[in-house]
Amino acid sequence: xxxxxxxxxxxxxxxxxxxxxxxxxxxxxxxxxxxxxxxxxxxxxxxxxxxxxxxxxxxxxxxxxxxxxxxxxxxxxxxxxxxxxxxxxxxxxxxxxxxxxxxxxxxxxxxxxxxxxxxxxxxxxxxxxxxxxxxxxxxxxxxxxxxxxxxxxxxxxxxxxxxxxxxxxxxxxxxxxxxxxxxxxxxxxxxxxxxxxxxxxxxxxxxxxxxxxxxxxxxxxxxxxxxxxxxxxxxxxxxxxxxxxxxxxxxxxxxxxxxx
Amino acid sequence: xxxxxxxxxxxxxxxxxxxxxxxxxxxxxxxxxxxxxxxxxxxxxxxxxxxxxxxxxxxxxxxxxxxxxxxxxxxxxxxxx
Numbered sequence: 265x266x267x268x269x270x271x272x273x274x275x276x277x278x279x280x281x282x283x284x285x286x287x288x289x290x291x292x293x294x295x296x297x298x299x300x301x302x303x304x305x306x307x308x309x310x311x312x313x314x315x316x317x318x319x320x321x322x323x324x325x326x327x328x329x330x331x332x333x334x335x336x337x338x339x340x341x342x343x344x345x346x347x348x349x350x351x352x353x354x355x356x357x358x359x360x361x362x363x364x365x366x367x368x369x370x371x372x373x374x375x376x377x378x379x380x381x382x383x384x385x386x387x388x389x390x391x392x393x394x395x396x397x398x399x400x401x402x403x404x405x406x407x408x409x410x411x412x413x414x415x416x417x418x419x420x421x422x423x424x425x426x427x428x429x430x431x432x433x434x435x436x437x438x439x440x441x442x443x444x445x446x447x448x449x450x451x452x453x454x455x456x457x458x459x460x461x462x463x464x465x466x467x468x469x470x471x472x473x474x475x476x477x478x479x480x481x482x483x484x485x486x487x488x489x490x491x492x493x494x495x496x497x498x499x500x501x502x503x504x505x506x507x508x509x510x511x512x513x514x515x516x517x518x519x520x521x522x523x524x
Numbered sequence: 525x526x527x528x529x530x531x532x533x534x535x536x537x538x539x540x541x542x543x544x545x546x547x548x549x550x551x552x553x554x555x556x557x558x559x560x561x562x563x564x565x566x567x568x569x570x571x572x573x574x575x576x577x578x579x580x581x582x583x584x585x586x587x588x589x590x591x592x593x594x595x596x597x598x599x600x601x602x603x604x605x
Binding site: 408411412453454456457 | 565572
Protein backbone atom coordinates (compact mmCIF):
# COMPACT_ATOMS: atom_id res chain seq x y z
CA UNK A 265 0.00 0.00 0.00
CA UNK A 266 1.59 3.23 -1.12
CA UNK A 267 1.58 6.12 1.25
CA UNK A 268 -0.34 9.18 0.19
CA UNK A 269 2.13 11.42 -1.59
CA UNK A 270 2.39 15.03 -0.54
CA UNK A 271 0.71 16.92 -3.33
CA UNK A 272 1.40 20.60 -3.67
CA UNK A 273 -1.75 22.08 -5.22
CA UNK A 274 0.30 23.65 -7.97
CA UNK A 275 2.82 20.88 -8.48
CA UNK A 276 3.35 21.73 -12.14
CA UNK A 277 4.12 25.38 -11.66
CA UNK A 278 5.95 24.72 -8.40
CA UNK A 279 8.42 22.69 -10.42
CA UNK A 280 8.73 25.43 -13.00
CA UNK A 281 7.79 22.85 -15.60
CA UNK A 282 5.57 23.14 -18.62
CA UNK A 283 3.24 20.25 -17.87
CA UNK A 284 0.29 22.55 -17.39
CA UNK A 285 -2.00 20.10 -19.13
CA UNK A 286 -3.81 17.12 -17.71
CA UNK A 287 -2.27 13.72 -17.76
CA UNK A 288 0.80 11.77 -16.90
CA UNK A 289 4.12 10.56 -18.19
CA UNK A 290 5.09 6.89 -18.38
CA UNK A 291 8.70 5.77 -18.49
CA UNK A 292 9.31 2.09 -19.09
CA UNK A 293 12.30 0.44 -17.44
CA UNK A 294 12.65 3.35 -15.03
CA UNK A 295 14.02 1.72 -11.88
CA UNK A 296 17.60 2.72 -12.76
CA UNK A 297 19.90 4.19 -15.38
CA UNK A 298 18.53 6.25 -18.24
CA UNK A 299 14.92 5.45 -17.39
CA UNK A 300 15.30 6.65 -13.81
CA UNK A 301 16.90 9.88 -15.01
CA UNK A 302 14.08 10.42 -17.53
CA UNK A 303 11.46 9.88 -14.83
CA UNK A 304 13.17 12.41 -12.57
CA UNK A 305 13.48 14.91 -15.39
CA UNK A 306 9.81 14.65 -16.48
CA UNK A 307 8.69 14.94 -12.85
CA UNK A 308 10.81 18.07 -12.48
CA UNK A 309 9.08 19.40 -15.62
CA UNK A 310 5.77 18.97 -13.82
CA UNK A 311 4.47 15.61 -15.04
CA UNK A 312 3.15 13.02 -12.61
CA UNK A 313 5.20 9.99 -13.60
CA UNK A 314 4.61 6.27 -13.82
CA UNK A 315 7.90 4.55 -12.98
CA UNK A 316 7.68 1.17 -14.67
CA UNK A 317 9.94 -1.68 -13.62
CA UNK A 318 10.14 -5.40 -14.34
CA UNK A 319 11.89 -6.82 -11.29
CA UNK A 320 13.73 -4.10 -9.36
CA UNK A 321 10.91 -2.91 -7.08
CA UNK A 322 13.38 -1.44 -4.63
CA UNK A 323 15.05 0.65 -7.34
CA UNK A 324 11.68 1.90 -8.60
CA UNK A 325 10.59 2.87 -5.10
CA UNK A 326 13.82 4.84 -4.69
CA UNK A 327 13.10 6.71 -7.91
CA UNK A 328 9.58 7.47 -6.70
CA UNK A 329 10.85 8.60 -3.30
CA UNK A 330 13.41 10.94 -4.88
CA UNK A 331 10.74 12.47 -7.13
CA UNK A 332 8.39 12.98 -4.18
CA UNK A 333 11.19 14.46 -2.09
CA UNK A 334 11.69 17.02 -4.87
CA UNK A 335 8.00 17.93 -4.77
CA UNK A 336 6.86 15.85 -7.72
CA UNK A 337 4.42 12.98 -8.06
CA UNK A 338 5.16 9.43 -9.11
CA UNK A 339 4.09 5.82 -8.69
CA UNK A 340 5.99 2.61 -9.27
CA UNK A 341 4.34 0.28 -11.78
CA UNK A 342 5.38 -3.35 -12.07
CA UNK A 343 5.14 -4.87 -15.51
CA UNK A 344 7.34 -6.74 -17.99
CA UNK A 345 6.75 -4.81 -21.21
CA UNK A 346 8.09 -7.69 -23.31
CA UNK A 347 4.90 -9.53 -22.36
CA UNK A 348 2.25 -8.75 -25.01
CA UNK A 349 -0.38 -8.54 -22.28
CA UNK A 350 1.58 -6.07 -20.15
CA UNK A 351 0.68 -2.74 -21.71
CA UNK A 352 -3.02 -2.64 -20.86
CA UNK A 353 -2.81 -3.11 -17.06
CA UNK A 354 0.20 -0.80 -16.92
CA UNK A 355 -1.65 2.03 -18.64
CA UNK A 356 -4.87 1.36 -16.73
CA UNK A 357 -3.10 1.63 -13.39
CA UNK A 358 -1.39 4.88 -14.31
CA UNK A 359 -4.56 6.36 -15.81
CA UNK A 360 -6.38 5.54 -12.59
CA UNK A 361 -3.74 7.33 -10.52
CA UNK A 362 -2.83 10.34 -12.64
CA UNK A 363 -4.99 10.44 -15.77
CA UNK A 364 -4.20 9.67 -19.43
CA UNK A 365 -0.63 9.16 -20.56
CA UNK A 366 0.39 12.22 -22.54
CA UNK A 367 4.13 11.51 -22.49
CA UNK A 368 5.51 8.03 -23.15
CA UNK A 369 9.20 7.23 -22.92
CA UNK A 370 9.98 3.78 -24.27
CA UNK A 371 13.21 3.08 -22.48
CA UNK A 372 13.07 -0.53 -21.28
CA UNK A 373 15.87 -2.36 -23.01
CA UNK A 374 18.06 -5.42 -22.73
CA UNK A 375 21.30 -6.66 -24.24
CA UNK A 376 22.26 -10.27 -25.00
CA UNK A 377 25.51 -9.88 -26.91
CA UNK A 378 27.40 -12.35 -29.01
CA UNK A 379 28.79 -12.74 -32.50
CA UNK A 380 25.94 -13.61 -34.81
CA UNK A 381 26.86 -17.31 -35.03
CA UNK A 382 26.65 -17.50 -31.25
CA UNK A 383 23.32 -15.75 -30.81
CA UNK A 384 20.65 -18.25 -29.89
CA UNK A 385 17.02 -17.81 -30.93
CA UNK A 386 16.12 -17.01 -27.33
CA UNK A 387 18.68 -14.21 -27.20
CA UNK A 388 17.39 -12.83 -30.47
CA UNK A 389 13.76 -12.96 -29.38
CA UNK A 390 14.41 -11.55 -25.93
CA UNK A 391 16.12 -8.45 -27.33
CA UNK A 392 13.62 -7.89 -30.14
CA UNK A 393 10.64 -8.47 -27.81
CA UNK A 394 11.80 -6.00 -25.17
CA UNK A 395 13.48 -3.32 -27.26
CA UNK A 396 11.24 -3.29 -30.35
CA UNK A 397 7.95 -5.16 -29.95
CA UNK A 398 7.25 -3.66 -26.53
CA UNK A 399 7.85 -0.19 -27.94
CA UNK A 400 5.29 -0.90 -30.65
CA UNK A 401 2.69 -2.15 -28.17
CA UNK A 402 3.03 0.64 -25.62
CA UNK A 403 2.98 3.19 -28.42
CA UNK A 404 -0.18 1.67 -29.91
CA UNK A 405 -1.86 1.78 -26.52
CA UNK A 406 -0.69 5.32 -25.76
CA UNK A 407 -1.86 6.80 -29.04
CA UNK A 408 -5.56 6.27 -28.32
CA UNK A 409 -5.87 9.00 -25.67
CA UNK A 410 -3.18 11.15 -27.30
CA UNK A 411 -5.07 11.34 -30.60
CA UNK A 412 -8.22 12.36 -28.79
CA UNK A 413 -6.35 14.95 -26.74
CA UNK A 414 -4.70 16.35 -29.86
CA UNK A 415 -1.47 16.23 -27.91
CA UNK A 416 1.12 13.63 -27.12
CA UNK A 417 4.84 13.08 -26.84
CA UNK A 418 6.43 9.73 -27.50
CA UNK A 419 10.17 9.41 -27.08
CA UNK A 420 11.85 6.13 -27.91
CA UNK A 421 15.28 5.38 -26.57
CA UNK A 422 17.25 3.99 -29.52
CA UNK A 423 21.03 3.69 -29.78
CA UNK A 424 23.81 4.72 -32.12
CA UNK A 425 24.20 0.98 -32.64
CA UNK A 426 20.96 1.21 -34.60
CA UNK A 427 22.84 3.05 -37.37
CA UNK A 428 26.51 2.23 -36.77
CA UNK A 429 28.07 -1.24 -36.70
CA UNK A 430 29.00 -2.72 -33.36
CA UNK A 431 30.20 -6.31 -33.70
CA UNK A 432 28.61 -8.58 -31.12
CA UNK A 433 25.27 -6.78 -31.08
CA UNK A 434 23.42 -7.92 -34.19
CA UNK A 435 20.23 -8.48 -32.19
CA UNK A 436 20.52 -5.19 -30.31
CA UNK A 437 21.37 -3.30 -33.53
CA UNK A 438 18.37 -4.80 -35.31
CA UNK A 439 16.06 -3.85 -32.45
CA UNK A 440 17.32 -0.27 -32.28
CA UNK A 441 17.33 0.22 -36.07
CA UNK A 442 13.76 -1.05 -35.92
CA UNK A 443 12.90 1.51 -33.28
CA UNK A 444 14.33 4.33 -35.41
CA UNK A 445 12.39 3.23 -38.50
CA UNK A 446 9.18 2.76 -36.55
CA UNK A 447 9.60 6.15 -34.92
CA UNK A 448 9.72 7.92 -38.29
CA UNK A 449 6.68 6.19 -39.73
CA UNK A 450 4.47 6.56 -36.65
CA UNK A 451 5.53 10.21 -36.45
CA UNK A 452 4.25 10.75 -39.99
CA UNK A 453 0.99 8.92 -39.22
CA UNK A 454 0.02 11.04 -36.22
CA UNK A 455 1.71 14.42 -36.77
CA UNK A 456 -1.53 16.10 -37.83
CA UNK A 457 -3.00 15.43 -34.37
CA UNK A 458 -0.32 17.29 -32.42
CA UNK A 459 1.35 14.06 -31.38
CA UNK A 460 5.12 13.90 -31.86
CA UNK A 461 7.20 10.73 -31.98
CA UNK A 462 10.96 10.97 -31.75
CA UNK A 463 13.95 8.88 -30.82
CA UNK A 464 16.98 9.63 -28.73
CA UNK A 465 20.10 7.69 -29.64
CA UNK A 466 22.64 7.50 -26.86
CA UNK A 467 26.21 6.48 -27.49
CA UNK A 468 28.08 5.06 -24.55
CA UNK A 469 26.22 5.88 -21.36
CA UNK A 470 27.48 4.76 -18.00
CA UNK A 471 24.80 2.44 -16.61
CA UNK A 472 24.62 -1.09 -15.30
CA UNK A 473 23.92 -2.19 -18.86
CA UNK A 474 27.31 -0.91 -20.04
CA UNK A 475 29.65 -1.11 -17.07
CA UNK A 476 31.68 -3.88 -18.68
CA UNK A 477 32.60 -1.85 -21.78
CA UNK A 478 33.06 1.74 -20.57
CA UNK A 479 36.83 1.82 -19.93
CA UNK A 480 37.89 0.48 -23.31
CA UNK A 481 35.52 2.70 -25.29
CA UNK A 482 36.08 6.09 -23.68
CA UNK A 483 39.26 6.77 -25.66
CA UNK A 484 37.26 6.57 -28.90
CA UNK A 485 34.75 9.21 -27.79
CA UNK A 486 35.64 12.77 -28.89
CA UNK A 487 34.23 14.13 -25.61
CA UNK A 488 36.57 11.71 -23.74
CA UNK A 489 33.93 10.63 -21.31
CA UNK A 490 30.98 8.32 -21.18
CA UNK A 491 27.58 9.99 -21.20
CA UNK A 492 25.44 10.15 -18.09
CA UNK A 493 21.80 9.15 -17.82
CA UNK A 494 21.09 12.84 -17.22
CA UNK A 495 22.67 13.76 -20.58
CA UNK A 496 20.07 11.52 -22.22
CA UNK A 497 17.23 12.67 -19.98
CA UNK A 498 17.86 16.30 -20.95
CA UNK A 499 17.18 15.42 -24.60
CA UNK A 500 14.09 13.44 -23.63
CA UNK A 501 12.88 16.40 -21.56
CA UNK A 502 13.21 18.70 -24.54
CA UNK A 503 11.42 16.36 -26.93
CA UNK A 504 8.61 15.93 -24.38
CA UNK A 505 8.17 19.67 -23.93
CA UNK A 506 5.59 21.98 -25.49
CA UNK A 507 8.46 23.81 -27.18
CA UNK A 508 9.33 20.75 -29.26
CA UNK A 509 5.91 20.62 -30.93
CA UNK A 510 7.38 21.00 -34.45
CA UNK A 511 10.06 18.34 -33.93
CA UNK A 512 8.84 14.92 -34.99
CA UNK A 513 10.25 11.81 -36.60
CA UNK A 514 13.82 12.71 -35.71
CA UNK A 515 16.54 10.78 -33.96
CA UNK A 516 18.49 13.00 -31.61
CA UNK A 517 21.94 11.58 -31.12
CA UNK A 518 23.57 12.14 -27.75
CA UNK A 519 26.96 10.47 -27.89
CA UNK A 520 29.74 12.96 -27.17
CA UNK A 521 30.60 12.99 -30.86
CA UNK A 522 31.19 9.24 -31.14
CA UNK A 523 29.25 8.87 -34.38
CA UNK A 524 30.20 12.29 -35.81
CA UNK B 525 -25.62 -8.14 -24.42
CA UNK B 526 -28.31 -7.93 -27.07
CA UNK B 527 -27.18 -6.91 -30.53
CA UNK B 528 -27.55 -3.16 -31.01
CA UNK B 529 -30.24 -1.93 -33.36
CA UNK B 530 -29.45 -0.35 -36.71
CA UNK B 531 -30.74 2.94 -35.28
CA UNK B 532 -28.49 2.76 -32.21
CA UNK B 533 -25.41 2.15 -34.36
CA UNK B 534 -26.38 4.86 -36.81
CA UNK B 535 -26.82 7.39 -34.02
CA UNK B 536 -23.49 6.55 -32.42
CA UNK B 537 -21.56 6.58 -35.68
CA UNK B 538 -23.04 9.94 -36.70
CA UNK B 539 -22.28 11.37 -33.25
CA UNK B 540 -18.72 10.12 -33.46
CA UNK B 541 -18.22 11.59 -36.93
CA UNK B 542 -19.78 14.90 -35.91
CA UNK B 543 -17.26 15.12 -33.08
CA UNK B 544 -14.53 15.01 -35.70
CA UNK B 545 -15.66 18.19 -37.46
CA UNK B 546 -18.24 17.76 -40.23
CA UNK B 547 -21.65 19.48 -39.97
CA UNK B 548 -24.26 17.03 -38.70
CA UNK B 549 -26.54 17.82 -41.66
CA UNK B 550 -23.85 16.60 -44.07
CA UNK B 551 -23.46 13.24 -42.36
CA UNK B 552 -25.85 11.04 -44.30
CA UNK B 553 -25.62 7.35 -45.12
CA UNK B 554 -24.54 8.14 -48.67
CA UNK B 555 -21.92 10.70 -47.71
CA UNK B 556 -18.39 9.52 -48.45
CA UNK B 557 -15.70 9.92 -45.84
CA UNK B 558 -13.68 11.72 -48.47
CA UNK B 559 -16.41 14.33 -49.01
CA UNK B 560 -16.69 14.79 -45.25
CA UNK B 561 -12.92 15.26 -45.02
CA UNK B 562 -12.71 12.27 -42.69
CA UNK B 563 -9.27 10.71 -43.05
CA UNK B 564 -7.84 7.37 -41.98
CA UNK B 565 -6.81 8.73 -38.59
CA UNK B 566 -10.33 10.06 -38.03
CA UNK B 567 -11.63 6.55 -38.71
CA UNK B 568 -9.25 5.23 -36.06
CA UNK B 569 -10.76 7.66 -33.57
CA UNK B 570 -14.30 6.78 -34.62
CA UNK B 571 -13.39 3.14 -34.20
CA UNK B 572 -12.37 3.75 -30.59
CA UNK B 573 -15.85 5.05 -29.81
CA UNK B 574 -17.55 2.22 -31.69
CA UNK B 575 -15.34 -0.36 -29.98
CA UNK B 576 -16.19 1.00 -26.54
CA UNK B 577 -19.90 1.08 -27.34
CA UNK B 578 -20.43 -2.06 -29.41
CA UNK B 579 -17.24 -4.11 -29.02
CA UNK B 580 -16.57 -3.98 -32.75
CA UNK B 581 -13.05 -3.40 -33.99
CA UNK B 582 -12.44 -2.15 -37.49
CA UNK B 583 -9.09 -3.57 -38.57
CA UNK B 584 -6.83 -1.88 -41.09
CA UNK B 585 -7.83 -3.90 -44.16
CA UNK B 586 -11.54 -3.53 -43.34
CA UNK B 587 -11.22 0.21 -42.75
CA UNK B 588 -9.88 0.67 -46.27
CA UNK B 589 -13.05 -0.82 -47.73
CA UNK B 590 -15.35 1.57 -45.87
CA UNK B 591 -16.02 4.45 -48.24
CA UNK B 592 -19.28 5.92 -46.94
CA UNK B 593 -21.00 6.50 -43.62
CA UNK B 594 -23.49 3.77 -44.60
CA UNK B 595 -20.63 1.31 -45.22
CA UNK B 596 -19.40 1.87 -41.68
CA UNK B 597 -22.86 1.53 -40.14
CA UNK B 598 -23.58 -1.69 -42.03
CA UNK B 599 -20.17 -3.13 -41.14
CA UNK B 600 -20.67 -2.44 -37.45
CA UNK B 601 -24.23 -3.76 -37.36
CA UNK B 602 -23.12 -6.98 -39.08
CA UNK B 603 -20.19 -7.51 -36.69
CA UNK B 604 -22.10 -6.62 -33.54
CA UNK B 605 -24.64 -9.38 -34.09
